[in-house]
Amino acid sequence: MISSKYTIREQNEAQILNQIIKEKEISRAKLSQVTSLNKASVSAITKKLLADHLILEKRIGELNTPGRKPIMLTFNNKAALVIGLDLGYNYIDGMLSFLDGSEIRRFQLTETTITKENFFQLVDSVITELTLQLPQTVYGIIGMTVAIQGQVLHDKVISTAYDYLTDIDLIQELNAKFDFPVNVENEANLSALGEYTFSSHFENLISVSLHNSIGAGIVKNGKLEIGKKGYAGQLGHTILFPDGRKCGCGNHGCLKQYCTTQVIYSEIKQAKNLAKVNSDIIAELYHQNDETVQKMLGDYAKYLAIGINNTIMLYAPELVILNSALTKKIPEFVTMIQNNLKNQFAKEVNVINSPISWNPAIYGAIAFSIQRFLNIEQLKLDSLK
Template sequence: MISSKYTIRELNQATLLKTIIDKKEVFRAELAAATGLNKASVSDITKKLLDDQLIVETRVGDASTAGGRKPIMLTFNPQSATALSFDIGYNYLEGMLSYIDGTVLSSISKRRISIDAANVFDHIQQSILQLIKDLPETPHGIVGMTIGIHGVVFEDHPIFTPYYDLHKIDLQKELADHYDFPVYLHNEANLAALGEYTFSSHYQNLVSISIHSGIGCGIVASGKLQVGKHGKAGELGHSILYPNGRPCPCGNSGCLEQYASSKAVYEEFAQLKGLEYVNSDILTDYVKKGDTDATALLKKNAALLSIGINNIIMMYDPDVIVINSKLYEKNPQMIEQIHANLTSQFTKDISVRNTRLKGNAILYGALAVTAQHFLNIRKLKLGKEK
């Protein structure tokens, strides 16, 4: 039934499991009707899923109006497995251990650190040891680890990381050689989009814009993550805002992220105020105190970002644009300012909102990758929203 420890490969089995997950609670006859499988196949597959503790029998349901035996209800086992998820920037690390359904078991946050090719493995290894100190026993154990990398990632390999040098090493191979579970590397903006799709939205078409050291966007179309032929789709931060503007590590001049990324905003405010260090908390505190420089800087950022958002809407026509940024989360008035700048006939009715995953969209997207591989379900929805 499970051809390897980590992947359910049989198509009918995956189809049946997805139906159980989508419906939350269902009985066997209902599964047959929903999937088109005959009752004998449904019975065989559910037995295998029960044996592997991927589903559980929950209760006796109500009998039909025609009478007969009362059905036994089936549901997905949210504690069937665990997963490790990481978001690693050039100056921070966020990690999470969770059950396969997204229930968080432990987390770790390291800030104001320096990540590079020489120390990233040690940072991950130390973080894993801390996360799994109280690892619960589950039927399948840890079924994978997915890591969000800030840069272009193609087939688990960073190929362009402008603000640290992780493209110089084969991090996936180093980790896979050390651990006995699968390891996946993805672009962080793509993970944020997948996190929103899987855990916080009922939409099939969305764009998630991640604003950190750079600006990237993950694109989900018809339930499928769009990464492009070489993994470079969604590099919104490297669209040109000002021709012949500030030089960018990508080789262009005047890229959007050189003006509108969180890194750019913090550095500009630090220079204005003569501060050594600025983050979202510090800048937000100045805004709350009525500082005119801080207020003007946030308004300018929203105006610049709205140019990029306008262009994304023109190209992809999504149901919703989700902003994944601690600065925007702490200053929701910036969303209103973006809406005020989206005035064209094509953009004015598009929903733009902050993430509902409390700044953890990348971690939840990383979990979604692991879960998709383990369960062999691509259009996986694990959130409560319908």
């Protein structure tokens, strides 16, 4: 019935499908109007999309509309399944969803020691959990995208901070393991794609991931800006202080030497003489008006704002979205960053916490695989709204 589920959808077909997704319900006549494709082409393309089970026909107004009943076309979001994975330093998050990103199941491994030796076994255990009792769909799982913190170019990991991934051809190993196509992309880029696809109506936005590293995912005119070698948006390696702290990249004074979560945690741990530190402990101290923590977060906000200011001046986004456990638990931290944007252009740009309640990179990973399967690049889905 289906010759290949991974064939590239041709451009007109992708355009029609995207329009149906956007409009939710649309007639063939309206499709022809808005896409400027003639009625015969629209009819042929929708016939194919119906045969491929990617769209459904819905009759409306049957009870009280006189005359010919219009047939509306809708997207069949339950035609296929997608997996998103986010590999962290000590965690693996995973989600299984339908073709519109609506969640079927999620699974998290937290505070896990991931090593070269147990890595693939851990990935297997996450996938096994996610794929227990799969819902019946026409296509089954059409792809999995993996988010990692590091430099990625065309599904190849160029460099990563995770020891457990060094000297592993991640994509080749995963593709050999699973019978669906696997992609890999940078975590900050995927977070930006997740925000673009699921949470925002903007075409230009920047998502700043503040974790063990600092990365900016840049969406420009609806497309991810990764640069020729995939390292565009490595905000952590922009220079904050000339001749400052030495960085592994070869420079001195990089932003990441002053305010990754790792640096923030260890400096606060030392300053407050704490036995243990995490985002909950810092949030608690902050909200108890601990002067040291408030002052330190004020400084970190200033540093981050300089990095964000510089990025805004380069890309002029409509929105900056922060993705971090710290900003989630201390919303005032976002306000401090916003207040440090004093430049007349940058201060007009809103800085907000991610509206996605759980891991935006996972949603970006899901969106990445859906985009490839449908061959639609500027895809907006509203399953989270």
